[in-house]
Amino acid sequence: MATEIQSAPPPAGRSGFWRWLDRRTGIDAALHAALDEPIPGGARWAYIFGSGLLFIFLSQVITGVFLAIYYVPAANDAHISLAYIVKVVSAGSFLRSLHSYGASAAVVLLLLHIIQTFTYGSYKGRRELIWLSGCVLFALMLGMAFTGYLLPWDQRSYFATAVGTNIMGEVPLVGGAIKALLRGGSQMGTLTISRFFVLHVFFIPAGIFLFIGLHVLLFRKAGAAGPIHEDPLAPRLATENFYPRQLVMDLLFALLLVAVLGALSYFFPVPLGPRADPANTTFIPRPEWYYLPAFEWLKFWPGRSGLIGIVIVPGIVIGLFVLTPFLDRRLERHPLRRPVAMGSFGLVLAAVVGLGILSHVQDQRQPAVAAALAVQEQQMRDYMREPFHPMLLGAAPAAAGASAAAPAADILARGQALYTSRACIACHGAGGRGTPLAPALAGIGARMSADQIAAFLRHPSAKAAKTGMPAFTGADADLNALVAYLRSLK
Ligand code: HEC
Missing domain, CATH: 1.10.760 (Cytochrome Bc1 Complex; Chain D, domain 2)
Incomplete structure (x- = not known):
């Protein structure tokens, strides 16, 4: 005991407990390494999106675990278990809404994070692997959004996923196999749900944990790139440590996210629609907003031209995006002095936003479609207003859906x-x-x-x-x- 206390000089101003803990864990050095990361040019609001994403991911994990306590991944039970969460469990609807809005927030933040790092040319100067691991995280997040959307097994989630998996089936050579693998057969049912569930709660999150670790590790190795006039290889600007100002900015942003998502979830809970009725041939499927641009894009490529629309053009765009740090190798970072990179990035971004808006406008322009979509919305609201009906053995589960x-x-x-x-x-x-x-x-x-x-x-x-x-x-x-x-x- 006595030798232990005398073995190392105690860190000044630390309590007895802290010294006890530090000797056993090295927490002082770990905190120092984590918080005293030097940022060339100092803390900035522009840098908050990455940590915002991390925060949302943790929030998704926590709300997701609570949802998983009640959720049953099977065709006959998924919807009723969700109805139970939404209508019976205390704060269940709030929690589910947080999870659902959180997914949208993650997509928005991801977009902002990409816009920021692209505009700042933060992928330059031996940062290719940071960019590549970011691309993998991008794909994994879209996978989370896609697999999570089916789980409620209501009309809109069922039909959107039916369309989504059908589109994958159009990819030549491998499409049919991917579709069958995802669905667990040719039709959608319990096997589909359990596959999507396992992907959504085990496989993809494991990948995300792994790649967040890699992304941050590589980032710390290369160091923060700093503002646009900073040399990405040999920083010249005076540095400021991550702690305290950048950390405070990041935490304030997290607080803002909590406030916005909390208010949305409280005042506009995400509705659950009537149970999926695969026999319904008139339901008009619409994906979640962040998949609308892709959905609209595919409308331009009917029939055989689908090969161009589904594989070739997206393949080229994605390829260029992923390879950006290998193609744009100059150390110049100022966006105005990178016309080709910024021009093509802006063009793709504008096209994606434009397609999303176009999809909405087109729906509104066709009276029959707009009317049918409005009816579907109304059915969801009606279903939400119905009290919870426990599932009775032998009762036809689709009966409520049919009348709605x-x-x-x-x-x-x-x-x-x-x-x-x-x-x-x-x-x-x-x-x-x-x-x-x-x-x-x-x-x-x-x-x-x-x-x-x-x-x-x-x-x-x-x-x-x-x-x-x-x-x-x-x-x-x-x-x-x-x-x-x-x-x-x-
Ligand atoms: C007397 C026979 C006849 C009747 C009755 C008739 N159609 Fe047609 N319709 C045709 C023919 C023939 C064509 C093919 C025209 C062409 O190829 O240019 C056609 C074409 C169409 C097309 C375009 C199909 C395409 O692929 O371009 C639509 C839509 C259509 N009809 C709907 C209707 C509707 C709705 C009614 C009832 C209000 C109706 N038709 C009544 C004979 C008829």
Whole structure:
């Protein structure tokens, strides 16, 4: 005992306990290494996004663990277990909303972090591996968003994932195998949920932990790059330690995140929709906002051209992005003196934002789609308002969903009635399967937009008119219902 106390000079001003702990753990040296990282040019608000991401990730882990206490990853139980979290568990809805908004916040912060490091040229000067590990983290996070989205197993999560996995299936050679691997078969069911669950809570988070460690380690090895006029290899500017000012800035930002996410979750809880009903063929799938640009992009590449849209163009863009530090090798960091890098980065960013906005605008421009999407929103709100119904053995689980789906089905029923009463059926056949008189209409939704179909119905082509196809006269609401019905034909 006595020799131990005398063995090393006690750090000045430390309590007895601290000395006791430091001798056993080396915590003083560890804190020194962690907090006294020199930052050339000093602390800045521009640097807060990386630590903001780390903070969100930890928050996701914590809220995720609490959700996992109740969540059951199986087709028959997933939705009801989530309904229980949202409607019964105290603060369950708040917690789930934090987790869901947290995912969106992570995407926003990731974007800001990338914009900051790209604009500052922080990948220059032996920092290629930091950039590459960041790219892996980017991919892993998108994987988290994708796998997490299915887990509630409500209408929108089910159908969005059905579309997402179908798109993966379009990738030549490996697509079919990836799709089958993810789904655990050709259809989506319990195997799909359990695979997504395992990816979401074990595999991908393990990868994220690993790569965050690597990312930070490599960052500390290279040192902070500093502001845009700093030499990335041999810093000239005076340095300031990470502690205290940068740490305080990072913590204030974390506090802001807590406030914003907390307020959103409290005042606008994320809704849970009716249970997924795979038999519903009229549900209009829409992905979460951060996947909308990709979703919109793919609309430009129907049929065989999908190879270009799904593989070639994204492959080139992603390849250029990942290889940025190898392509842009000059040590110049000022964004205005890097026109090629900044120009192409800005262009891609503008395209992504533009596609996202376009997707929203297009939905609003098609009255039938906008109406159906509004109905789907309403169904979610209605379902949220219903009290919790414990699952009864033998009860048809889809019954509640079927009655809630009535309004969307209404439009289609009206369209179908018009299809018969206006004699479309005479030439185009039952279910739009076509007759010798007129071509099949099934699948027309993939070829023509709602506006194009509506215009065609108001003014049929000469050939159609010659055969006797009448121009549609009547109310726009009827026309929209008819168009919605035609587009629902598969
Ligand atoms: C007398 C027969 C006839 C009737 C009745 C008829 N159509 Fe047609 N329709 C045609 C023919 C023929 C074409 C093909 C025109 C062409 O190829 O240019 C056509 C084309 C179409 C197309 C475009 C298909 C495409 O792939 O470009 C749509 C949409 C359509 N009809 C919807 C309707 C609807 C809705 C009704 C009922 C209001 C209807 N048709 C009634 C004969 C008919």
